Amino acid sequence: MSLSLRAATADAIPLHVLAEEALEDWLAAQDDTTRNAVAAFGFTGGLGQALALTDAQGGIAMALVGYGTEQSRSRGRFHLAGAAPKLPKGAYRIAGGLPDNQLENETLGWLLAGYRFDRYHKQSPLLAEIVPDARLDRSRLTALAEGEMLTRDLINTPASDMGPPDLEQSAHELAEAHDARIEVIAGEDLLAQNLPLIHAVGRAADRAPRLIDMRWGDSGPKLTLVGKGVCFDTGGLNLKPGASMELMKKDMGGAAAVLGLAHMIMACRVKLQLRVLIPAVENSVAGNAFRPQDILTSRKGLTVEINNTDAEGRLVLADALALADEEKPDQIISMATLTGAARVAVGPDLAPYYSDDPAFVQALESAASRQADPVWRMPFHAPYEPMIEPGIADLDNAPKGGFAGSITAALFLRRFVTDSRYAHFDIYGWQPSDAPARPKGGVGQATRALHDCLAELLNL
Incomplete structure (x- = not known):
């Protein structure tokens, strides 16, 4: 989705952002007509309230949006986006009341409130348009919004x-839009080029498995993003029950996230060498599907005992991570809708991540706070390493017992990165119910935070 942001103009409707505690002082500076209208419509400054006030000709003179209290704001994000659908058609500019450090986030939230997944069914557009403040970097805002919308579109599209x-x-x-280079290894060529786990997971599907390899930039630090691209996951021979299969179109959410992040990076012309690796497969059921108790040899040479074919994401990521690590980039980041255990631990709103690098943790968490893009650090807990060692092979793809499922998956992936800094994100990629700027459906997680902290992470 391509955005075109309107430049600031004198005829944009002034939008006053009013916290509950600020309303009385603001009203004291207004005329009786305004005060009476505010009282008549019951506007109190409550979070998400919106009120348009007309002039003598019946046009909109100004609009008010409630900003609530500090406590009410702490229970969500993108607060102006919650009010935007309640305003009549027009172009609005923020005229005051919003803290400077929230200006970019709230403007971005308003832009994202205009997202519609209308590939199969047309939907009503957002009528209220925001005009970004002149102090904001419009190209950056556009890149962030477009990257997030790309991620949402990819996840929302069904596997068909x-x-x-x-x-x-x-x-x-995406590569064509940014003059990036792309290579693809598909089908039996995966075996010829030593990507056996990707081939094993995807070989039962009618649509051939593949590794997508995109590169952009020829100078600066090297960043490699690896995204899980399981386009549909039946569970394989360890077939999922129907209820667990309902959202499996989103099992390529990691791939969608890294492509959205890649768009942000390339559109903002970040001075680095970017590589994006996506193992794209379907985990299907057929006579040639990989089986429980199979032992597979990975690109890295490590053998893996298959104890559950529904733990396939870590397999395809393993080959891609081993390939990424061979170039020894400055940073490898993997993103995947990997485990249900992560959802049980932190729910759908937080993006759990794994890193043992204090500099990475500090940069990411600071950026996550600035960008209203919440993350939660999880441990690479070394005492759990024996849980992923079955004895008959080097690694077990699905340790029995059910304990620490997200952690053991992360430990499994870490075995395939030995020469590079590594961080892993076990995201959900789905908004289960409508929220301001985040309609029910596919959603990006941690990508804006990562984009924001790249300069610090890579010493740009």
Whole structure:
């Protein structure tokens, strides 16, 4: 989705952002007509309230948006986005009342409130348009919003139209838009080029498995993003029950997230060498599907005992991470809708991540706070390493017992990165119910925070 932000103009409708405690002082400076209208419509400055006030000709003279209290604001984010759908058609500019450090976030939230997934069914557009403050970097805002919208579109598209070839096509379109280079290894060529786990997971599907490899930039630090691209996950021979299969179109949420982040990086012309690796597969059921108790040999040479074919994401990521690590980039980041255990631990709103690098942790968490893009650090807990060692092979893809499922998955992935700094994100990629700027459906997680802290992470 491409955005075109309107430049600030004198005829934009002034929008006053009013916290509950600020309303009385603001009203004291207004005329009787305004005070009477505010009282008549019951506007109190409550979070999410919106009120448009007309002039003598019946046009909109100004609009008020409630900013609530500090306590009410702490229970959510993108507060202006919650009020935007309640305002009549027009272009609005923030005229005051919003803290400077929230100006970018709230403007971005308003832009994201205009997102509609209308590929299959047309939806009503957001009528109230925001005009970004002149102090904001409009190109950065556009890149952040477009990157997030790309991620949402990819996740929301059903597997019938977003299989491995379609995900590859989306990557080609992104590469073309930014003059990036792209190579794809597909089908039996995966075996010829030593990517056996990707091949094993995807070989039972009608649409061939593949590794998508995109590169951009020729100077600066090297950043490699690896995204899980399981376009649909039946669970394989360890078939999921129907209820667990309902959202499996989103099992390529890691791939969608890294492509959205890649757009942000390339659109903002960040001075680094970017590589994006996406193992794109379907985990299907057929006579040639990989089986429980199979032992597979990975690109890195580590053997893996398959104790559950529904723990396939870590397998395809393992080969991609081993390939990424061979170039020894300055930073590798993997993103994946990997485990239900992560959802049980922190719910759908937080993005759990793993890193043992104090500089990475500090930079990310500071950026996450600034960007209203929450994350939560999880431990690479070394005492759990024996849980992923079955004895008959080097690694177990699905340790029995059910304990620490997200941690053991992260420990498994870390075995395939030995020469580079590494961080892993076990995201959900789905908004379960409507929230301001985040309609029910696919959603990006941690990507804006990562984009914000890249300069600090990579010493740019």
